[in-house]
Amino acid sequence: MSAVTDEQDALTGLRVAVLGPGGVGGLLAALLARAGASVTCLASAGTAERLRTAGVRVESGHFGDFTTPVDAAERLTTPVDVVLVCVKATHLDDALERVPADVLGDALVVPLLNGVEHVGLLRRRYPEAGVVPATIRVESTRTEPGVVRHGSPFVTVDLVAVDGLGQRVRRLADALQQAGVTTRVGDDEQAALWGKLNFLAPLALLTTAAQATAGEVRESRREDLVAIVGEVAAVARAEGAPADEEQVVDFFDGVPAGMRSSMQRDAAAGRPIELDAIGGAVVRAATRHGVAVPVTARYVDELRERHPGS
Ligand SMILES: NC(=O)c1ccc[n+]([C@@H]2O[C@H](COP(=O)([O-])OP(=O)(O)OC[C@H]3O[C@@H](n4cnc5c(N)ncnc54)[C@H](OP(=O)(O)O)[C@@H]3O)[C@@H](O)[C@H]2O)c1
Structure with a gap:
């Protein structure tokens, strides 16, 4: 160039x-x-x-x-x-x-x-x-x-x-x-990549598991939402990225109620889902750093069962 x-x-x-x-x-x-x-x-x-x-x-x-x-x-x-x-x-x-x-x-x-x-x-x-x-x-x-x-x-x-x-x-x-x-x-490489995943991983896992919109899951799965956001933020920090779980939950609460994730759309259409690249990556990084991510791991396991090969 x-x-x-x-x-x-x-x-x-x-x-x-x-x-x-x-x-x-x-x-x-x-x-x-x-x-x-x-x-x-x-x-x-x-x-x-x-x-x-x-x-x-x-x-x-x-x-x-x-x-x-x-x-x-x-x-x-x-x-x-x-x-x-x-x-x-x-x-x-x-x-x-x-x-x-x-x-x-x-x-x-x-x-x-x-x-x-x-x-x-x-x-x-x-x-x-x-x-x-x-x-x-x-x-x-x-x-x-x-x-x-x-x-x-x-x-x-x-x-x-x-x-x-x-x-x-x-x-x-x-x-x-x-x-x-x-x-x-x-x-800052980690800040850029994890900055996106901090919000995307909870959105994708929750909306895909529930086959529901962001507005629906923030009501019906509030406890899981707060837990997953906190777990992903802890992993992001362990990876050297800044993460603020309160800010992410506030952002989640502010997105349009009808928002869906592309993972959810892929699942609904019967296409392969990016579960491993999004949820799997969070769980692997957590394991590397010894960070507990029980709720995230439960969602990843459940979605893997429903979408074999993902
Ligand atoms: N779409 C969004 O709004 C959005 C927003 C943010 C991030 N992302 C991320 O961006 C990435 C791409 O998503 P997307 O929505 O753009 O996907 P997409 O619409 O499915 O496009 C993927 C493209 O890859 C092509 N492709 C598949 N296998 C190929 C191969 N072996 N060789 C060459 N081309 C191949 C497909 O070709 P054909 O057209 O021939 O099928 C298709 O054009 C994903 O990681 C997604 O999470 C997407």
Whole structure:
């Protein structure tokens, strides 16, 4: 990636591959391509063909409805500056077959999956690359291959400027910002990843177990909610991240009553759920640190039984 001089230059010549052009990936691919970046989506043969011929269609109250041409392929065959990893955790291993380490070289790899453990997995798999922990806050659904419905009135990405990658991370942040994505750059990896999990893990476990909305579970499962939030916060602190359980419960109480989690939607649709990447990761970190998480573990076990293989 060439040096950045000012924000105007960020998109010019930026080569981005998007692995998994679904709700998150399709939206980011379309926004970046519309703003002038060179975008290649990496997808299955059928989806890639559809994207090459029809582009990515975005339906969004926030950004408007638009269709943007993108390039698409089944595998990364030429170098890029950035790979955005946007598959679900349940598809990560298979999808990474599309990104050979020797083609990737020292490019930035920016995973936008929920969870925490994928960062280490990517660093082990791509030791030459610059793996940048990141999170995304958005509600965006792939309604069919190449078509994305963006429902939230925002999309916010948090990137961590890992040592030695600061300039390249800031260029990517500028590019995303220019494309319409609110982007923040921090320097605390654990704070970024656990900051999201602190709220997401309780929301996902409770709403999926109850097959109910956030508004319903905060009434009917209040004790479990407070317990899980406290347990995840204790694990986050053990991992070196700041966590404030009262703030998380207050936030939970403030979200729209009808809010659902994507884990719950996946469970209801009979799709694999990201239980291991979200709940499993909390329990494993707790075990490593000797932190007791009985309520979280009970929910994870119960959901594993109901969704074998998750
Ligand atoms: N959606 C949201 O609002 C949201 C918000 C915050 C965080 N997240 C997190 O972001 C991650 C992605 O979620 P998502 O909702 O964007 O998922 P998604 O809509 O299901 O999209 C996943 C994409 O990955 C593709 N894919 C699956 N297996 C693949 C493979 N082997 N090779 C290449 N592509 C493959 C799918 O392709 P096809 O289109 O061909 O099926 C699909 O386009 C998850 O970890 C999720 O928790 C999502």
